[in-house]
Amino acid sequence: MSLLRIQQLEKRYGSVKALANLSLELEAGPPVALIGPNGAGKTTLFSILCGYLKPSAGSVEVLGEKPGSSALVGRLSAMPQDARMDPYFSVGRQLTHYARLQGLSRREAREEAVRVLDVVQLPEVLSMKPESLSHGMRKRVSLAQALLGKPELVLLDEPTAGIDPPNVKIIRDLVVELSASMTFIVSSHNLDELERLCQTVVYLEKGELKQTGSVAAPTGEHENYLTIRLASNADDALFAKLAESVEGVESVVRLAQGDFRLQCNPGSVVDEDLLATLRTAGLKYRQLVRGRTLEDRLYGG
Template sequence: MKPSTLNAQANAVVDCQSLSKNYGKTRALANVSLQLPAGAPIALIGPNGAGKTTFLSLLCGFIHPSQGSVSVLGHPPGSTQALRKIAALPQDAWLDPTFTIARQLRHYAQLRGLSKSQAHSEPLRVLERVQLADSAQSKPAQLSHGMRKRIMIAQALIGQPQLVLLDEPTAGIDPPNVKIIRELIAAEADNATFIISSHNLDELEKVCDSVVHLAKGQLQGINSINAAENEGYITIAIRHANSGDHALDCLNAVTGVNHVTRKGSTDFVVEFNSIAYPSMDITLLTALAQQRIDYRRLTKGRSLEEQMFS
């Protein structure tokens, strides 16, 4: 996937120009220039040490650039104007075990500058958004890990920020809670722009429309997850690994297939001419059925992992 840029817009939520950050002799972020528009959720990906946490910390104003500039919603990070419009959930955020959820959220609301009456009503509003209004008087120890994570996301929604930064929001939680968080982000995307840092590429692919890729502190590219270049690919997973060689031969023999890449024992990425063969998905499934090869999943396009790292 070749580096590109998202369409620059006047309402960019993040604008970086030659942004760099050094820790002593170590350069954590190197000459990053980008503009991120308001709107659909944006994924932030890269291996450990890529500079993701440094980038988010710069946006929050927790640290300052060594070189270059950055603005958030048109304001310097850490300024009063920016802090009123931005919220962040660090990966290692935690809840105080001694206070109820409602009391903690009221405290956060007051810290964000809400009036006393607003701070009293805001916890219920955000708890309803994460489907945990019944847990307002509970203490953290009474809730599951996934429920506590949802509470912390509720905290990030206090005051209706315009930009929400989430660091590994679904790490270590069960599928039902992941689904609730995914649906919440999709629902709130009309009110705020989300930047989500995660190693879970499958989950990012479900919720984000674009991806910022960092590696070794450098910007590798900014791409649309559903870019036109993803046309002409189909990803197929078969049920039984012992049919892998047979499936590879079968798929390669289909007329119109240019190339088949095998991923592991059961997954295959098929490259073809989508204009000449618009019904290739049906053709592939028919070919597999004729050879008595059971398939488990067919997806048009390639996975985010395949797009970014193939």
């Protein structure tokens, strides 16, 4: 089923173009990563999909409907980046109110509020005010509101920004667990996280679509790469020298973040030889990835 159909989308704020000539089609399925530097237009795109912003030009269909259409209630959901709940009502009352607006009876809405708080592992905040929660807990409550009524498509705008690792893990695990029953589109700057969560990547830059592709098992030219992260006390220079000596390795490049990218001859299988060489030399590694990392592919040149 078509998840999104966007054609020639443009959004201007005065003379500034936040989105320009954006065309994109996505199908329902595993999580999709929406990536781009600050100001790339990710939040603007999410806001248009949710109907918060009106496009300046172009057409948008979400689940076959126009953004803001009443037919999307209960089918499309979102966790807006900086939205905060009303500080004067308890979390439970607000979630119940939202659920009622989705067409549930008062009793069903109350049960649904309890259910989604259970899903995000925060049943204890039902009667608490949002202001008394930590930032990470508020993010999880925001995720809970996005899960009300089991939507088909959930947009998560920076779901883990500024929160501590335990909360990040809970949100990440939930996305993995729930992605079997709903499609997530996740915007984030944390490329490692997106690489683990998502199968498809959509890359925006300066409001334009730069590339879309798969972050799953490497295919095509990416099959010829290995990325390795050494243990912190490993000798980088020695590694480079040893790696180049492994048969099938064409070149070794040290990436900005300290990982090594090995380009191999097409068709060659070098990982076992490489690991054997490292073991013999006493060099320890932390991670070996087939293909190039997302960060390397997008920004590594």
